[in-house]
Amino acid sequence: MPQTLSASDMVTPGSLSPPTTEPTDGEQARQPLLDGAPSSASLETLIQHLVPTADYYPEKAYIFTFLLSSRLFIEPRELLARVCHLCIEQQQLDQPVLDKARVRKFGPKLLQLLAEWTETFPRDFQEESTIGHLKDVVGRIAPCDEAYRKRMHQLLQALHQKLAALRQGPEGLVSADKPISYRTKPPASIHRELLGVCSDPYTLAQQLTHVELERLRYIGPEEFVQAFVNKDPLASTKPCFSDKTSNLEAYVKWFNRLCYLVATEICMPAKKKQRAQVIEFFIDVARECFNIGNFNSLMAIISGMNMSPVSRLKKTWAKVKTAKFFILEHQMDPTGNFCNYRTALRGAAHRSLTAHSSREKIVIPFFSLLIKDIYFLNEGCANRLPNGHVNFEKFLELAKQVGEFITWKQVECPFEQDPSITHYLSTAPIFSEDGLYLASYESESPENQTEKERWKSLRSSILGKT
Numbered sequence: 266m267p268q269t270l271s272a273s274d275m276v277t278p279g280s281l282s283p284p285t286t287e288p289t290d291g292e293q294a295r296q297p298l299l300d301g302a303p304s305s306a307s308l309e310t311l312i313q314h315l316v317p318t319a320d321y322y323p324e325k326a327y328i329f330t331f332l333l334s335s336r337l338f339i340e341p342r343e344l345l346a347r348v349c350h351l352c353i354e355q356q357q358l359d360q361p362v363l364d365k366a367r368v369r370k371f372g373p374k375l376l377q378l379l380a381e382w383t384e385t386f387p388r389d390f391q392e393e394s395t396i397g398h399l400k401d402v403v404g405r406i407a408p409c410d411e412a413y414r415k416r417m418h419q420l421l422q423a424l425h426q427k428l429a430a431l432r433q434g435p436e437g438l439v440s441a442d443k444p445i446s447y448r449t450k451p452p453a454s455i456h457r458e459l460l461g462v463c464s465d466p467y468t469l470a471q472q473l474t475h476v477e478l479e480r481l482r483y484i485g486p487e488e489f490v491q492a493f494v495n496k497d498p499l500a501s502t503k504p505c506f507s508d509k510t511s512n513l514e515a516y517v518k519w520f521n522r523l524c525y526l527v528a529t530e531i532c533m534p535a536k537k538k539q540r541a542q543v544i545e546f547f548i549d550v551a552r553e554c555f556n557i558g559n560f561n562s563l564m565a566i567i568s569g570m571n572m573s574p575v576s577r578l579k580k581t582w583a584k585v586k587t588a589k590f591f592i593l594e595h596q597m598d599p600t601g602n603f604c605n606y607r608t609a610l611r612g613a614a615h616r617s618l619t620a621h622s623s624r625e626k627i628v629i630p631f632f633s634l635l636i637k638d639i640y641f642l643n644e645g646c647a648n649r650l651p652n653g654h655v656n657f658e659k660f661l662e663l664a665k666q667v668g669e670f671i672t673w674k675q676v677e678c679p680f681e682q683d684p685s686i687t688h689y690l691s692t693a694p695i696f697s698e699d700g701l702y703l704a705s706y707e708s709e710s711p712e713n714q715t716e717k718e719r720w721k722s723l724r725s726s727i728l729g730k731t
Contacts, residue, residue, distance in 0.1 A: 305654040308338050316351045317374035319367045326661075328381055329668060332389075333486055334660035337648055341389035342398075345382075349402040358405040368409040375406065376416050383420060385671075387427045388485055388509075396421070431483060459530050459543075462689045466546060470553030471680035472687050473523075473562040477629045479687075480516050481674040488513040489667045492636065493643045516632060520565050525695040527569025531578075532696065532704035540708065541584035544570065548590045555593065558613040558627040560606065564597055574698075574705035577716075581709065603634055614669070623679040630670065639666060699723055 306314075315323055315331055335344055353359055356371050379399060383390055390396060399417070407414040463469045491509045527547055534540045547566050554563040569575065570590070576582075596605050613628045620626040646659040696704060703723050711717040 304658040305650050305656055307653070308335075308655055311335070311655055311657065312344065312347055313351065315378075316348055316355070317371065317378055318355060319370035319374075322374045322377065325381070326664070326668075328378065329385060329486075330657070330660050330664035332382060332386055333490060333664050333667060334655075334657075336487060336490055338655065341386070342392055342395050345389070345395055345398050348378075349398045352402055353405065356406075358402070363406075363409060365409045368406050372406045372410060372413050375402070376413060376420070379403075379417075380420055383424045384427075386485065386487055387424055387431065388487065390424055391428060431485075458533065459526075459689065459693070460546060463683070463686045464546075466549035467553045468683070469550045469686065470557055470559065470562070472683055472690065473550070473554060474557055474559045474627060474629065475678050475680060475682050476519070476687055476690055477559060477561055478627075478674070478676065478678045480519055481629070483512040484516060484674065485512065486667050486671050489636075489639050489670075490663070493640050513636075517636075520561060520632060522695065523562060523565035523690070524569040524572065525697075525701070526690070526693060527566050528572045528575050528701050529693075529695045529704075531570065531575050531581075532701055532708060535708070537578075537581045537584060537708070540578065540581040544575075544581065544585050544590075548585075548587075548593070551593050552589060555596065555609070557624070558616070559629045560597075560610060560613075560631045561629045563593070564631045564633075567593060567597055572701065574701035577705060577712075578709050579712075597631070603631075606631060606634070614673075617673070617676075623677060626676045627679075628673040628676075630673070635666070635670060639663065642666070699726075 311331055312335075314327065317323065332341075332344075335341075339347075352371075352375060356368065357364070358368075390399075399421070403413055403417040407417075459469075463472065488510045492513055531540055531543050531547070534543060547570060551563050551566040554560070554566065596609055597603070598605055610628070610630060617626045617628045642659070642663055647656055648659070650656055702719060706716065706720045706723075711720045
């Protein structure tokens with residue numbers, strides 16, 4: 266059924282040793298999970314591990330993990346301000362005379378950190394104050410090497426381009442997501458059917474993959490944290506998540522739209538032979554999605570065919586060769602916490618790692634289950650330990666799941682886009698749930714008292730509006 270969001274290696278490895286800080290009691294009681302990073306520590310200690318020096322640069326995995334999870338405890342702009350302050354203080358960049366030899370060792374590391382931050386979490390830099398922090402700290406090291414100022418200009422240019430691209434979507438992609446409830450089935454002269462736009466299952470599976478990857482690229486890794494974050498009891502700042510999950514929510518809406526589009530296309534034809542043909546077409550599309558590694562479209566198609574207005578069409582299903590459908594249902598069976606699907610996903614992920622072509626790199630997970638996994642990881646482990654330390658071990662696991670997804674969503678779609686098909690997928694009118702039931706009852710009459718009463722109620726509701 267359609268889903269809802271409610272409630273529910275990694276450049277430069279760490280080099281040498283991290284800057285020496287005095288850990289608070291218990292911080293080093295457990296083995297570090299990354300080079301120099303304890304499994305739990307105070308927020309101050311973790312911030313210190315993020316700050317490069319002339320002789321130290323944090324592991325890339327640590328940078329991603331901490332920048333992803335730190336927003337649970339401190340707003341990104343405040344974190345950036347503290348990192349810049351520590352850099353200025355430790356490297357004595359506020360002095361009238363700089364140690365040029367040391368700054369020349371430190372400068373490239375600082376610019377590398379800022380480049381990774383702006384590339385992975387560009388939305389952290391939407392406020393002008395954050396850009397001010399970047400310009401200030403780099404401006405202090407620029408006298409030692411003018412190349413730093415040039416590199417900073419390139420970094421800011423890339424950041425502005427990325428932010429501009431992100432602002433373009435996905436609003437335009439979800440403009441037609443609101444269901445349209447027909448009072449009756451529209452005349453064939455008005456309604457366009459998907460089979461009239463694309464009759465080849467493999468082509469449609471490719472175009473669905475196009476739409477999926479296009480929508481996925483707008484989702485920032487931080488949205489997975491902000492979707493389930495509660496205000497940290499030890500933080501002095503306001504919650505930093507308010508309206509920052511719109512792209513993630515829009516992607517879930519796309520899943521729901523595809524479910525309803527499948528059900529609409531099946532319920533629309535007047536003759537059961539045509540309806541059976543549409544069902545068999547979608548079964549073939551779903552199989553091709555599975556082969557491609559597009560599990561999100563696969564599950565949406567299966568969910569659409571399992572919606573009650575479709576599943577009740579017994580005379581239609583009697584004309585369908587259902588063997589392939591049952592195989593696909595088995596692959597996406599929720600039994601055992603989606604054990605079969607998780608096995609298939611691991612296979613696709615392995616294929617992606619060893620891929621010899623861009624087509625083999627495609628992995629589009631069943632998104633609502635990914636959200637559910639992250640939700641339960643968040644709910645099952647505390648953000649802080651009883652002594653107030655940040656539970657960094659939890660956030661390493663979170664970063665592992667989110668990081669894998671980020672790798673998958675960055676894959677370039679190898680299939681040539683057909684605008685007429687992708688436009689139809691995104692804009693074709695779809696029935697609301699009531700509209701689907703009406704179309705279903707018009708196709709095959711109600712069989713029991715419950716269905717008869719529902720049909721009567723729906724028809725009365727429609728006549729009352731005319």
